[in-house]
Amino acid sequence: xxxxxxxxxxxxxxxxxxxxxxxxxxxxxxxxxxxxxxxxxxxxxxxxxxxxxxxxxxxxxxxxxxxxxxxxxxxxxxxxxxxxxx
Amino acid sequence: xxxxxxxxxxxxxxxxxxxxxxxxxxxxxxxxxxxxxxxxxxxxxxxxxxxxxxxxxxxxxxxxxxxxxxxxxxxxxxxxxxxxxxxxxxxxxxxxxxxxxxxxxxxxxxxxxxxxxxxxxxxxxxxxxxxxxxxxxxxxxxxxxxxxxxxxxxxxxxxxxxxxxxxxxxxxxxxxxxxxxxxxxxxxxxxxxxxxxxxxxxxxxxxxxxxxxxxxxxxxxxxxxxxxxxxxxxxxxxxxxxxxxxxxxxxxxxxxxxxxxxxxxxx
Numbered sequence: 001x002x003x004x005x006x007x008x009x010x011x012x013x014x015x016x017x018x019x020x021x022x023x024x025x026x027x028x029x030x031x032x033x034x035x036x037x038x039x040x041x042x043x044x045x046x047x048x049x050x051x052x053x054x055x056x057x058x059x060x061x062x063x064x065x066x067x068x069x070x071x072x073x074x075x076x077x078x079x080x081x082x083x084x085x086x
Numbered sequence: 087x088x089x090x091x092x093x094x095x096x097x098x099x100x101x102x103x104x105x106x107x108x109x110x111x112x113x114x115x116x117x118x119x120x121x122x123x124x125x126x127x128x129x130x131x132x133x134x135x136x137x138x139x140x141x142x143x144x145x146x147x148x149x150x151x152x153x154x155x156x157x158x159x160x161x162x163x164x165x166x167x168x169x170x171x172x173x174x175x176x177x178x179x180x181x182x183x184x185x186x187x188x189x190x191x192x193x194x195x196x197x198x199x200x201x202x203x204x205x206x207x208x209x210x211x212x213x214x215x216x217x218x219x220x221x222x223x224x225x226x227x228x229x230x231x232x233x234x235x236x237x238x239x240x241x242x243x244x245x246x247x248x249x250x251x252x253x254x255x256x257x258x259x260x261x262x263x264x265x266x267x268x269x270x271x272x273x274x275x276x277x278x279x280x281x282x283x284x285x286x287x288x289x290x291x292x293x294x295x296x297x298x299x300x301x302x303x304x305x306x307x308x309x310x311x312x313x314x315x316x317x318x319x320x321x322x323x324x325x326x327x328x329x330x331x332x333x334x335x336x337x338x339x340x341x342x343x344x345x346x347x348x349x350x351x352x353x
Contacts, residue, residue, distance in 0.1 A: 009241070047264065049260045056325050074260075077214065077278075
């Protein structure tokens with residue numbers, strides 16, 4: 001199944017090369033948000049906000065074909081957490 | 087209160103709006119907004135709130151004006167470099183509208199002073215630039231039951247929402263805790279397109295006026311994101327988290343916390 005993943009702010013640095021805002025991932029049926037985060041090496045220990053199809057989701061949320069997943073880091077202006085090296 | 091002739095002229099474009107009217111303008115003049123930060127977001131927000139005749143503007147900012155602020159922080163002028171931001175802010179706002187009482191607070195916000203400040207104001211406009219302040223403002227607003235008009239910017243992206251205690255989520259419903267003290271992520275000074283906080287700060291100002299007048303549909307439970315490069319606004323639904331450590335069903339946070347800045351400036 002295919003899921004569109006949109007990343008925001010510092011998380012954009014975790015997109016595959018050549019992608020600026022989003023990418024489409026091919027995932028096994030029943031995959032969960034946490035697997036997307038692992039695939040893209042989005043640090044689990046940094047706070048993040050997950051939105052699935054425009055509504056709040058969680059790392060354990062199950063994904064379905066055609067879903068749009070958005071993941072936001074916290075932003076405070078000034079200093080921002082840097083993306084960890086892949 | 088009675089409007090002076092000058093006030094009737096100054097606010098005439100508000101007064102002729104049925105949604106505002108004389109009553110609404112009176113309400114705005116009697117309202118008190120607390121701006122957290124007189125920077126990129128606080129500048130445009132404060133400028134328009136002053137123009138709109140919000141009677142009292144409290145401004146909290148500990149910083150002095152730096153040359154690198156002037157690309158976006160429109161309350162301050164080149165001659166203000168080195169002066170406290172709250173002072174140049176007060177001058178600019180009072181020159182724009184002498185009806186407005188500007189109260190400068192050149193202090194660090196802490197658990198010791200924030201509730202006292204909130205008690206003096208009806209609404210908070212959070213344009214702060216660090217995580218400890220974001221969490222402190224959120225927690226204090228939930229405890230005090232005050233609406234928090236939240237904005238943030240990064241490079242070409244911005245976000246706005248309204249955290250209204252009891253009616254929608256709070257910041258901790260979205261980001262429950264800062265990273266644990268052992269984990270200090272390396273951080274970078276975020277670049278930002280100078281005009282961008284103008285857009286976001288003004289959306290915050292609009293929401294502030296709506297919250298004060300109780301008109302329209304405020305951004306409660308909705309996150310408005312703005313992408314300047316693609317020039318797109320998007321809206322995402324946010325819901326309250328029943329497991330939120332602060333505003334959930336079994337809160338574990340019952341008093342204010344002064345966090346240490348968890349960012350370490352990267353190499």
